[in-house]
Structures are given as C-alpha cells and as structure tokens.
Amino acid sequence: MEVHAHSHTPRKKLAHYFWEFLMLFLAVFCGFMAENQREHYIEHQREKQFMRTLLLDLKNDTGNFARSIRIFQFNVERFDSLKSMIKHPRNDDERLAVYKMATVAQSFSSFNYSDRTIEQLRNAGNFRLIRSTLVSDTLIEYDRYIRHTYLTMEKILSEQSLGLMALQNQLIDFDTYSYLQRMDWAAQQQLTAATLPQPAALSVDEQKLPSFYNTLGMYRTWCQRMVTHSKIAKNEATRLMALVKREYGLK
Numbered sequence: 001m002e003v004h005a006h007s008h009t010p011r012k013k014l015a016h017y018f019w020e021f022l023m024l025f026l027a028v029f030c031g032f033m034a035e036n037q038r039e040h041y042i043e044h045q046r047e048k049q050f051m052r053t054l055l056l057d058l059k060n061d062t063g064n065f066a067r068s069i070r071i072f073q074f075n076v077e078r079f080d081s082l083k084s085m086i087k088h089p090r091n092d093d094e095r096l097a098v099y100k101m102a103t104v105a106q107s108f109s110s111f112n113y114s115d116r117t118i119e120q121l122r123n124a125g126n127f128r129l130i131r132s133t134l135v136s137d138t139l140i141e142y143d144r145y146i147r148h149t150y151l152t153m154e155k156i157l158s159e160q161s162l163g164l165m166a167l168q169n170q171l172i173d174f175d176t177y178s179y180l181q182r183m184d185w186a187a188q189q190q191l192t193a194a195t196l197p198q199p200a201a202l203s204v205d206e207q208k209l210p211s212f213y214n215t216l217g218m219y220r221t222w223c224q225r226m227v228t229h230s231k232i233a234k235n236e237a238t239r240l241m242a243l244v245k246r247e248y249g250l251k
Contacts, residue, residue, distance in 0.1 A: 046126070046129055047129040047130060047131065048248055048250075050117055050120070050121060050126065050129065050130075051135075051244050051248045051250060052250060053116065053117045054117040054118070054139070054244060055241055055244055055245070055250060056114075057114035057115065057116060057117050057118075058114070058237045058238075058240055058241045058244075059241070060112075060114040061113070061114050061146075061233070061234075061237045062234050062237045062238060062241075064109075064111050064112060064114075065111075065230045065231075065233050065234035065237065066230075066234060067109050068109040068111060068226060068227075068230040069227055069230045069231060069234070071107055071108070071109040072109065072223040072224070072226045072227045072230070073223075073227045074107065074185075075104050075107055075219075075220065075223040076220055076223050076224050076227065078100075078101065078104055078185065079101065079104065079216060079217070079219075079220040079223075080220075082097045082100065082101050083213075083216075083217075085097040085098075086098045086101050086209075086212075086213060086216070087209075087213050089204060089209075091193070092193035092202050093192055093193045095193070095202045095203075095204050096191070096192070096193050096196065096202055098171075098172065098204050098209070098212075099172055099176055099177055099180050099202070100180060100188050100189075100191075101216060102168045102171075102172055102177055102180075103177070103180055103181050103185075103188070104216075104219075105161050105164040105165045105168065105219070106165075106181065108157075108158065108161055110154070110158075111150065111151065111154055113146055113147075113151065115143070115146075118139065118143050132247045132248075134243065134247070135240075135243055135244055135247050138239075138240050138243055139240060142236050142237065142240055145232075145233065145236065146233065149229065150229055150230075150233050153222070153225060153226060153229055154226065156222060157219075157222045157223065157225075157226055160215075160218060160219045160222050161219065163215060164212075164215050164216065164219050167208070167211060167212055167215055168212060170205065170208055171204060171205045171208045171209065171212050172203070172204060172205075173202070173203055176196070176202060179196075179197065
C-alpha cells in the first residue's frame with residue numbers, strides 16, 4: 001500500500017495581507033490624486049482663457065464708452081451753442097439754426113455690450129472657476145450696472161431721440177433738413193441762409209417751436225446724463241481690466 005505525502009502551502013502572515021492592501025490603496029489613491037490634479041490643471045487653464053476673453057470684451061466696452069462720451073458731449077455742446085437762436089428765431093439765419101439743431105437727434109451712439117464671456121460663465125455654471133472672489137464680485141457688479149442702469153438710460157435716451165425726430169417732422173421742411181443731414185457739423189457751421197441752395201425753404205412752424213425747444217432741452221439733459229454714466233462705466237471697465245491683469249498675471 002502506497003503512502004502519499006501531502007504538501008501544505010504555508011499560510012500567509014497578517015503582515016503580508018497588510019502590505020498587499022497598502023500597495024493597492026496607494027495605487028488607487030495616487031491614481032485619484034493624479035486625476036484630481038489633471039482636472040484642476042484643466043480648470044485653471046479654462047479659467048485663464050475666460051479671463052483673456054474677458055479682457056477683450058472689456059477693451060471693446062471701453063471703446064464704446066469713449067465713443068458715447070464723445071458723441072453725447074458733442075450733442076450737449078451743439079444745443080448750448082444754438083439754444084438762444086432756436087428758441088425765438090428772428091431771421092433766416094436763426095431759422096437755419098433750427099434745421100442745424102434738428103440734425104442732432106440723428107447723432108446717437110448705441111452701446112453694444114460685449115458680454116460673451118460673462119454669458120458663458122453664467123449659462124454653463126462656470127463662475128465657480130473664478131478663484132479670485134474679488135474678480136468675481138467686481139465682474140458681477142459691473143454686469144449689473146451695465147444691464148440695469150446704463151442700458152436702461154440708453155433706452156430712455158433712444159425714446160427721446162425718436163420723439164424728437166417725430167416732432168421735427170411736423171416743424172420743418174424735409175428737403176432742407178435732408179440737405180443739411182448730408183453735411184458734417186463743421187460744414188453746417190459754415191453755411192448761412194445766403195449760401196443755402198434753397199433759402200425759400202427755411203420755413204418753421206412757429207406754433208410747434210416751443211415744444212420742439214423743450215423736447216430738445218430734455219434730450220440735452222439725457223445726453224449729459226449719458227456722458228456722466230459713460231464715464232463711470234468706462235472707469236469701472238478699466239478698473240476691472242487692471243484687476244484681472246494683476247490677479248492672473250496677464251497683459
């Protein structure tokens with residue numbers, strides 16, 4: 001009868017299981033940390049790209065504000081220079097001043113808000129990417145000011161401009177107005193009743209003139225307000241640009 005020897009595998013010690021668990025844990029943990037770092041790196045790159053496009057948007061805004069300041073301030077100065085003549089025109093040259101002033105309503109600067117970056121941040125829930133609380137808070141306040149104050153005032157001024165044009169259509173002769181409309185302000189200033197191709201067309205409805213003058217005065221007031229708010233908005237955009245450049249090391 002044959003006797004078979006049975007071989008026994010030595011039992012692993014507890015320390016061996018511990019080291020196996022530790023190595024597996026470290027492998028999973030390191031993988032998690034590497035993935036986490038990769039995600040943070042990608043988010044930081046996206047954040048910086050958002051800040052670059054924000055700077056471009058703000059640069060466009062400051063250019064638009066500068067244009068609005070120039071145009072609306074010019075409207076204020078034109079009204080101030082002619083108001084004494086257009087209130088009670090006594091001769092053809094002063095009636096011509098009414099026509100010159102009528103062209104002001106066409107001098108308007110529409111603000112085109114460059115909000116592509118802030119819309120992307122808002123719609124995709126990406127405001128969380130902005131690590132700088134100061135930048136985030138300042139951007140939100142700037143956006144709120146533009147949407148709820150600046151654009152509202154521009155809408156009011158636009159309505160004033162449309163009302164002014166509707167009123168002047170009842171007051172003056174279109175042919176003469178159209179002739180002046182094709183000229184810049186400097187050329188208009190050189191024009192007199194004697195040099196006007198159609199001097200006989202300098203008719204003005206005297207009954208509607210006081211209403212025209214008052215409406216122009218209100219339009220001038222709102223132009224001045226837009227100058228003030230355009231300067232405020234331009235300063236805020238410039239301050240936000242400087243803040244973004246400092247916080248993110250951009251130029």
